[in-house]
Amino acid sequence: MVYSSKHLIGLSEISREDILTVLDTAKSFREVLDRPIKRLPTLQGKTVVNLFYEPSTRTRISFELAEKRLSADIVNFSASTSSVKKGEILVDTVKNIAAMKIDMVVVRHSSPGTPHLLARVLDANIINAGDGGHEHPTQALLDMFTIREKLGKLEGITVALVGDISHSRVAMSNIYGLKKMGARVLVCGPSTLIPRYIERLGVEVYHNIDEVIPQADVLNILRLQLERQRKGLFPSLREYHNYFGITRERLEKATRRLLIMHPGPMNRGVEISSNVADSDHSVILEQVTNGVAVRMAVLYLLAGGRSEIN
């Protein structure tokens, strides 16, 4: 199978088949990660630019590792060390980088739509590593990969996204992806952190976490995006934790074995208590490992690879 799009900008924009292609391809790369020699020559001679206009640890390192494991040449650019401070506009910055002959751009930016802007002005393949509150497609792909690996399928699985849905690109990409794959999606959080009309995306809205836990196969627990919020959307972290925090006591209401996921970074004691984060329900670190495999798959497919690798 071949991935049919030039870019990976959002899961709202790609087909179920393309999502499956990525997930299947990632399976092979996941096995590579367990080999003693983890490097493949696949992207030899290709140049990938990691363009990070927003702070990131996990995603940036994960992409960088994925690129290195595929033998790509890498350029890292972060806003704090660039000409952004000299007043250059984004389009000029990226055109200059592109003029140095690059093949792919991985971009993270606080403004939704920035990957679209790059796709309009550059010839390179664009991979969205998170654009504001819009999408974070590789995160959702690695979440789906992890669920599929653990539960064997996505269709018919009930996934609850818990927390700050309004400001979460992870939630948006998960909703788009999971719905396409036939999962049931619940969102749960304070009413001020659930965006209007979200139910039109086919999700069910809850404000009481204790009603959600007994129905769920997966809890994907989101961080409070304090840096993206207007002030005053909820009264206090204390109240948030008391009503929406995932604790060991709450998990006793589960009716089946629950997968606990979190895209990180975690605020322990706020949205998730330590004894949940570190419990054997938690697949949080496996998500991180799978992230490298999924990103390898995306890079490989965008470079023209087919899903049957050897």
Next chain:
Amino acid sequence: MRLTKDVIVSRKGFDPLPERLLLKGGRVIDVEENIDETLDVVIEHGRIVEVGQVREDGFNGDVLDCRGKIVSPGWLDMHVHLREPGSEGKETIATGSLAAANGGFTGVCCMPNTNPPIDSQEMIQYIKDRSKGALVNVHPIACISKNREGKELSEILELVEQGAVAISDDGSPVMSAELMRRALEYSKMVNVPVIGHEEDMTMTAGGDMHEGFISTSLGLHGMPAVAEEIMISRDIMLADYTGGRFHVAHLSTRKGVELVREAKARGIQVTAEATPHHFTLNEEAVLGYNTNTKMNPPLRSEEDRLAVIEGLRDGTIDAIATDHAPHSYEEKVMEYIYAPFGVVGLETALGLAGTELVKKQRFDWNQIVRLFAVNPYRILNLPIPVVKQGALANLTIFSPEATWTVKAEKFLSKSANSPFLGWKLTGKPVAVINNNQIFKSVL
């Protein structure tokens, strides 16, 4: 992608009107004079000397063939940002006037959110000096508050005496109900409207587009319709309480239209305008993140758009005004959240009215003339131009059937931040005549 706008059009000014000019065979629409028929118009030294049947052969003077075209009293855009002084890179009084003429307008009102703002006699005088002698009349609107700070009233009596036709802090709302109350009371003495930019900023701060399903899907912060409606509601109550004249700028929501309709029925002195982009586009235009869809008020829901059209149809909304807001290419090529609000409108207004209102929504051109050429003057207490023997020739001539494609290169505005580039429109400006000058549209 171009980084600069190449103006291929070399037109830099207006032409003097021929001594004698015959406008031959046009459909003359003058709502005030109750005219809608095919008539010839003779203009001599800038004044209309005959309206009737005039033979072309043997006419001693120039002839402009107006067959198949409409001859209307000159159009006035009562909501324009000319950017001068302060942001001459985006627009100047000269280029904005050319853009207005190119789009079929003989007059504009310029909003006072310049730098420095129009809050002093000197600034009013500056606008008048810079626009003196041109075809397009530029009517300054002065600030409600000193320095547009929303704190103290500006010297409204003096500003109006100097030539301001209305007061507004447009670009920002008057957040203080007390200040708005006093502005409505005080401006009553000189009978000018208070033009309200209606937005409760405590609800819209950080917003980029209309709050709805599309903003949720795109991950953009929303500006809810209710933030506009709350302020319209407040200011209608204040107009009722004070007896002042309140005009709603760029009305964009269904409930806003309903509030104005009810207020008018109750006899409150309220008028309203709507923009071509709000009656043509809805929030879905933002999909794809074209920054030329970012304006304030934002593009609303389809329900809101249709309500605005109904408001224009039944007279709830009195005028079409463009909110012409030029921004340079380099500002608009930014990331969506960093791009400034605003779109140009002077050169597409006529075509959008022809396309959306006449062709699709079955408006009559009579209604359009009322919205562009009659009501704006009435709201501002300015003399309404007429097509009548003895009157000064202040005319807009346009072709209702002509179709054309919107191209940035044809704009005479310094900026081309339009969401309608590449659109095919029906209804095209032909020429404008005013102040003994003529300008033939190059669109």
